[in-house]
Amino acid sequence: MYRYDEFDHAFVRERVAEFKDQVERRLSGALTEEEFRPLRLRNGLYLQLHAYMLRIAIPYGVLNSRQLRQLAHIGRKWDRGYGHFTTRQNLQFNWVKLVDIPDVLAALAEVEMHCIQTSGNCVRNVTADPYAAAAVDELEDPRPWCEILRQWSTLHPEFSWLPRKFKIAISGAAEDRAATAFHDIGLRIVKGPKGENGFRVLVGGGMGRIPYVGQEIRSFLPKEHLLSYIESILRVYNLFGRRDNIHKARIKILVNQLGIDTFREAVEADWEATHKTAIDLPEDERHRIMSYFAPPELPERPARDEALAARRESDPAFANWYKHNVLAHRVPGYASIVISLKEPGRTPGDASSETMDLVADLAERFGHDEVRVNYTQNLVLPHVARADIPALYDALVEAGLATGNNELLGDMICCPGLDYCNLANARSIPIAKEIAKRFEDPARQELIGSLRLNMSGCINACGHHHAGNIGILGVDKKGTELYQITLGGSPKDDAAIGTIIGPGFRAEAVPQAIDTIVDTYLENRDEGESFLETWRRVGAAPFKEALYGAG
Amino acid sequence: MPNVITANRLTDGVVVYLAADGEWSEQIANARVADTDEETKALETEAENAVRERHVVGVYPMAVALNEDAVDPLSVRERIRAAHRTTLTEDWYDVPL
Numbered sequence: 140m141y142r143y144d145e146f147d148h149a150f151v152r153e154r155v156a157e158f159k160d161q162v163e164r165r166l167s168g169a170l171t172e173e174e175f176r177p178l179r180l181r182n183g184l185y186l187q188l189h190a191y192m193l194r195i196a197i198p199y200g201v202l203n204s205r206q207l208r209q210l211a212h213i214g215r216k217w218d219r220g221y222g223h224f225t226t227r228q229n230l231q232f233n234w235v236k237l238v239d240i241p242d243v244l245a246a247l248a249e250v251e252m253h254c255i256q257t258s259g260n261c262v263r264n265v266t267a268d269p270y271a272a273a274a275v276d277e278l279e280d281p282r283p284w285c286e287i288l289r290q291w292s293t294l295h296p297e298f299s300w301l302p303r304k305f306k307i308a309i310s311g312a313a314e315d316r317a318a319t320a321f322h323d324i325g326l327r328i329v330k331g332p333k334g335e336n337g338f339r340v341l342v343g344g345g346m347g348r349i350p351y352v353g354q355e356i357r358s359f360l361p362k363e364h365l366l367s368y369i370e371s372i373l374r375v376y377n378l379f380g381r382r383d384n385i386h387k388a389r390i391k392i393l394v395n396q397l398g399i400d401t402f403r404e405a406v407e408a409d410w411e412a413t414h415k416t417a418i419d420l421p422e423d424e425r426h427r428i429m430s431y432f433a434p435p436e437l438p439e440r441p442a443r444d445e446a447l448a449a450r451r452e453s454d455p456a457f458a459n460w461y462k463h464n465v466l467a468h469r470v471p472g473y474a475s476i477v478i479s480l481k482e483p484g485r486t487p488g489d490a491s492s493e494t495m496d497l498v499a500d501l502a503e504r505f506g507h508d509e510v511r512v513n514y515t516q517n518l519v520l521p522h523v524a525r526a527d528i529p530a531l532y533d534a535l536v537e538a539g540l541a542t543g544n545n546e547l548l549g550d551m552i553c554c555p556g557l558d559y560c561n562l563a564n565a566r567s568i569p570i571a572k573e574i575a576k577r578f579e580d581p582a583r584q585e586l587i588g589s590l591r592l593n594m595s596g597c598i599n600a601c602g603h604h605h606a607g608n609i610g611i612l613g614v615d616k617k618g619t620e621l622y623q624i625t626l627g628g629s630p631k632d633d634a635a636i637g638t639i640i641g642p643g644f645r646a647e648a649v650p651q652a653i654d655t656i657v658d659t660y661l662e663n664r665d666e667g668e669s670f671l672e673t674w675r676r677v678g679a680a681p682f683k684e685a686l687y688g689a690g
Numbered sequence: 691m692p693n694v695i696t697a698n699r700l701t702d703g704v705v706v707y708l709a710a711d712g713e714w715s716e717q718i719a720n721a722r723v724a725d726t727d728e729e730t731k732a733l734e735t736e737a738e739n740a741v742r743e744r745h746v747v748g749v750y751p752m753a754v755a756l757n758e759d760a761v762d763p764l765s766v767r768e769r770i771r772a773a774h775r776t777t778l779t780e781d782w783y784d785v786p787l
Contacts, residue, residue: 165744166701172747186748188771190703233776236702557767558776566766568776618765 140201140509141286141431143251150293151248154255158182159241166238181261182244183254187561190234193243194257199267199285199309200228200512204499207510209250211495217243221491224480226552226603227306228266228512229257233559255293260301262292262373266308268316269513272434273475273521275467276313279328279336283429284309284365287420290428291366298373302380303388305373306345318514320344320353320634321606323390324372329359337362342372342402343394344634346600351391352634354399356406363425367418371410375402435507435522440472444525457532459581460543465528474525476506478518478535479542479550483575486568487553488516497538505531515552517545547584548592548657549575552603556596556613557620563596565613565620570594570649577650578657587657590670591630606630608670609656610637611649622649626656626682627674640679641687652686659685691753693730694721694761695737696771697746705771706746708737714746718761718772723754 143151158178165175179185183194195210202210210230214222217239218232225231235243247253256263265285272280288307292298298305308317311328319325325341338360344353360368376390379397394402420428451458464477478498481487490498498518502510505527506520513519523531535541544550551574554560556567571594578584593607597614604610610625622644625637644652659682664673674682695708706714707721715721724730730751737749755762763769770776 168744172741186698186703188767189705189774189776190698238701557770566770615766620766 140203140282141198141428147251148248151251151253151255154182154253155241155244155248158244162237162241177259180258181255182240183257184237184240185258185561187233187559188557189559191237191240192559193232193235193240193254194225195230195232195247195252195254196257196264197229197252197512198289199265199271199282200269200514201271201282202510202512203508204503204510206250206252207495207499207502209246209252211492211499213243213246214492214495220493221489222495223486223555224488224490224512224516224518226514226516226554226601227264228269228514229264230512231555233555258304259299260303260305261299262288262295262301262305262307265289265292266306266317266322266514268310268312269511269519270316270466270475270521271311271511272432273466273468273473274312274314274316275469277311277469278313278330279311280429280432280434281309281311281317281326281328283425283432284311284326284328284362286428286431287366287425288369291369291420297370298377301373301377302382303385303390305376305390307369315630315632315634316513318603318606318630318634321346321350321603321630322353324369325353326365328362331359331361335361338365340368340372343391343399345389345391346603346605347389348386348598349392350600350605350636351395352636353391354394356399356403363422364415364419366420367413367415368406368410370418371406371413374409375405379405435509437470437473437507437522439470440524440526442471442525444472444528447525447528450529456541456543457529459585460532460541461528463543463545463547468522470522472525474523474528476520476523476528476531477513477545478520478540479544480517480540481544481550481575482539482542483549483579484572487551487571490518494538494540497534497540501531501534515546515550517550543581544584546589546591548578548587548590549584550591551575552591552593552607554595554597554602556594556602560596560601562599563613564598564615565596565622566646567594567596567602567611567613570611570613570622570646573650574653577654587661588669590657591628592653593628603630604628605636606634607637608674609653611653614643616643620646622646624649624652624656624686626679627671629671633671638679641683655685656682692756693724693733693751694718694754695724695730695733695749696721696752696768697737697740697749700744700747705774708733708740712736714740716774718754718763719759721754721761723756723761724751 308322309326310317327339340357341353342356466475511519553571557563593603594611595602595604628637709715709720
């Protein structure tokens with residue numbers, strides 16, 4: 140993974156010192172809250188319902204054990220012993236004190252971490268496929284490109300005050316596991332006409348109040364031109380994006396108001412006029428950054444491990460966990476392991492300091508010191524020898540982390556909602572917990588099969604409800620929390636925005652409504668059909684009738 | 691409708707209420723209740739001074755109901771703030787749905 144060079148170290152240390160001074164000036168009264176607010180937001184510090192919240196950047200969701208242990212330590216020392224992994228592959232601490240923030244930032248800097256650009260109208264943490272450099276279907280590792288974009292976008296003078304925040308995701312695999320179509324820019328690494336790798340570029344995707352699936356602006360971009368082309372997109376957005384209305388300021392609005400063809404023409408014209416060699420990274424520098432991402436040495440092992448096979452035969456709980464949470468690896472004899480943070484009864488995406496310490500230990504013991512954060516709010520050990528899987532599983536069982544529900548109904552995405560968030564209209568965590576309780580039986584989840592259920596506590600859609608096969612949106616209707624259900628969304632290659640199925644439900648009725656939707660799917664599905672396939676075939680009518688009655 | 695003044699404490703962000711003794715209390719039970727618009731305005735002015743003195747940030751009045759001796763927030767949001775707890779801390783039903 141990427142290691143800081145002297146420039147990075149110096150830069151982050153300077154920022155820590157700068158913000159320490161700003162906090163001191165705020166506390167002494169030299170800065171008013173109005174003056175301080177944009178400064179703290181630039182450093183990932185929000186004021187939420189109960190306390191300050193610090194959002195820590197986890198670049199493209201990649202951590203090593205040392206970093207994860209430091210996060211555990213920060214949680215223990217300056218927070219309440221837990222953090223929340225987000226759909227942006229970041230970590231949020233919910234109870235930090237303003238007076239402690241300089242110490243927290245200094246502790247982060249010790250392990251090459253920071254909170255810069257985790258808020259504000261700038262380019263945010265670039266997200267990626269959590270199985271990068273491990274997935275069987277990968278064409279090229281997206282992480283070096285994420286790192287190149289991170290370095291390029293950090294404090295970029297032209298793009299630090301965009302009309303609104305800007306999110307980029309990259310996938311280098313055949314399957315989209317980074318929800319690229321729901322980002323301001325989505326990049327897919329694809330083969331070009333001569334067999335070389337480059338980028339398919341999507342633009343204008345997003346969720347929030349007005350959701351859009353990203354549209355193709357370029358079917359193939361030679362990869363050496365990534366920076367100059369992205370600059371042109373951002374320049375057109377920066378010039379023409381709306382700044383008069385926060386709800387219409389994202390690039391998705393501009394793209395859809397102009398139309399993709401007009402927007403493309405503007406970008407291509409800017410790009411033509413751009414002095415590309417002044418912006419695109421020289422080849423030797425690209426190779427230097429790529430060398431940081433050389434995968435660990437994984438000597439080939441037998442694809443079949445007898446002890447593992449025997450355990451699968453003899454232990455049904457292990458077999459179930461294995462089926463869902465162990466993914467194929469491109470090197471024979473290895474696998475990627477999903478550590479679910481969705482045990483029924485827990486807050487989705489939350490991890491205690493003890494959990495973080497344990498996962499750091501397991502990554503060292505079994506996983507070549509690498510941990511990934513999935514945007515679905517789970518952790519991943521990308522490189523584990525198959526022979527080590529039983530021992531790893533036993534350690535996870537002991538810690539209550541062996542929930543075998545990856546990509547099943549229990550694997551819900553859930554934002555912090557009104558339990559923490561100042562923007563939320565309704566709670567999401569209690570609803571997620573109640574649904575998890577109702578669908579606790581692994582056999583039932585197995586019967587239902589792959590199903591993405593996403594929930595947000597407000598229209599800003601941090602919980603990706605628009606992209607859920609089943610989406611739940613909490614709203615405030617005259618002082619009552621009400622939950623609107625959407626069906627048919629998808630975050631993958633067949634990206635789609637869910638359709639509102641009908642009037643919303645009160646909180647206590649939501650688990651039963653989900654049950655009814657699932658039963659309707661099971662009654663209507665043809666053999667082997669996923670929820671989405673059934674929905675697309677039968678349409679809304681049977682679901683509406685089941686939920687609201689005929690007529 | 692009765693109102694109390696709430697804010698977040700500057701140093702740690704904790705939810706506080708302007709109390710009868712002029713201090714800021716974490717307990718809504720200690721909040722000074724304004725029964726009229728004029729009283730609310732007066733409390734807001736007092737609270738703005740506390741902002742200038744860097745005790746609190748994000749001051750605003752919130753509607754409450756007075757039930758016997760209790761001061762109860764009307765909205766779910768304010769009930770959650772007043773409880774100082776979330777779903778993780780204990781039983782999530784401690785702030786009823």
